[in-house]
Amino acid sequence: MAEVTQEDVNHALEVLGITLAITPEALAQTRRTLLHTWNPARYANLANNPKQYMQSYKKAEEMTALIEAAYALLSVVLGPDETPDDQRIA
Numbered sequence: 001m002a003e004v005t006q007e008d009v010n011h012a013l014e015v016l017g018i019t020l021a022i023t024p025e026a027l028a029q030t031r032r033t034l035l036h037t038w039n040p041a042r043y044a045n046l047a048n049n050p051k052q053y054m055q056s057y058k059k060a061e062e063m064t065a066l067i068e069a070a071y072a073l074l075s076v077v078l079g080p081d082e083t084p085d086d087q088r089i090a
Contacts, residue, residue: 009077012070024078031071038063 013020016030040060043053 004073004077008073012073015066015070016074020077022074022078024075027071027074027078031067034067035064038067040064 009020016027016034018027018030022030038060040057043056043060
């Protein structure tokens with residue numbers, strides 16, 4: 001497993017728009033809210049312009065991937081206590 005750096009954690013926090021003082025439940029709620037906001041299907045009826053639609057759709061796909069990656073990283077950081085201390089960032 002790759003080492004998690006403080007820079008990685010800071011980027012994940014920035015993507016999700018939260019601070020590290022967050023509970024796992026609040027983290028999951030933030031993830032659900034952002035995934036709903038950035039769901040690519042929401043852009044289906046946004047514009048009659050196919051180019052503009054595809055740009056918005058691709059942006060939503062990128063954001064969805066970023067949100068999922070940030071959530072996965074922070075889940076490990078905030079995860080259960082059986083994670084060795086040298087792999088956790090507090």
